[in-house]
Amino acid sequence: MHLSLADIARLVGGELIGDGNVEISGCSGILEAKKGDLTFLANPKYSPQAETTQASAIIIPRQMTLPGKFFIRVDNTSLAFTQVLNRFIERLPNHHPKGIHPTAIIAPDVKIGKGVAVGAYTVIESGSSIGEYSVIYGHCYIGHGARVGSNSLIYPQVVVREGVLIGQRAIVHSGTVIGCDGYGYVTVEGRHVKIPQLGTVVIEDDVEIGANVTIDRARFDKTVIGEGTKIDNLVHIAHNVTVGKHCLIVAQVGISGSSRIGNYVILAGQVGVVGHLSIGDGAVVAAQSGVSKSIKAGEQVFGSPAQPIKEAFRTNAHVQRLSHYAATIKDLKKRIEELEKKGQ
Structure with missing residues (x-):
């Protein structure tokens, strides 16, 4: 597949400086790009590499210029480059499983929507439902009464425990367990007695969950991951936590039980959040911070214990x-x- 620079400029709504007839056959990073590739500049520290890249053209910020290069100026370089990538990806074959593999074990009463694919050795228990055009890779487990919404993608070796509800267009990466028991015990005469975890987990629409994430079911009611939230690898979310809409939760974050995370919150890598507190809408918690008390909406904090970022x-x-x-x-x-x- 080839796209002309003129076509790309129209696609991203950018200003083209250079020959619009130049054809682009692929996309690559600024250091790896070769002739025929399109690349982009999002971080100013890579400006010297932009001047020496072998790419045929570069997407750059609106206020920038690159003498001697063909480039397209845009307001958001990462977004524009993603739009071009998606156009190329549309033409590539995908390697998702097709149809229902003969080794899959699916209970007779499971509701399977139109166009669903289920890979080898996956188990789907009684009372579950898989929405139309969803893909369940091999070696997955979908528990009793669980639901996976339409157009979702479940990668190999994911466990969706009984009663868990996953919305539409969800992506769940390998090794993740959704709906494992919450960490609940009561100590009686020196022994730790397990508290039954009777609730569930609700994953709303357009959520992406990275690899080896664990999300505990609630003790009662539900643990919730809000619409559009993106969770990185190796994150743990404890029982009865509510995560709002469109949050970004980066690798190795741990959120203790019954905490409430607002909408559009960012938790950077290795943040720890103690239980039974709240983090307001739009708050940002910097990497390796320890959150021991509630955070107001829009506040930026850092440190352990976390404090306002300038003070920290x-x-x-x-x-x-x-x-x-x-x-x-x-x-x-x-x-x-x-x-x-x-x-x-």
């Missing part, structure tokens, strides 16, 4: 100077002792 940066600056402060205090102490001796 000031604190960190002082921490880095502790050895200097210690030396200064030692010197001042010595001077004071000398003055006291003279005073005697």
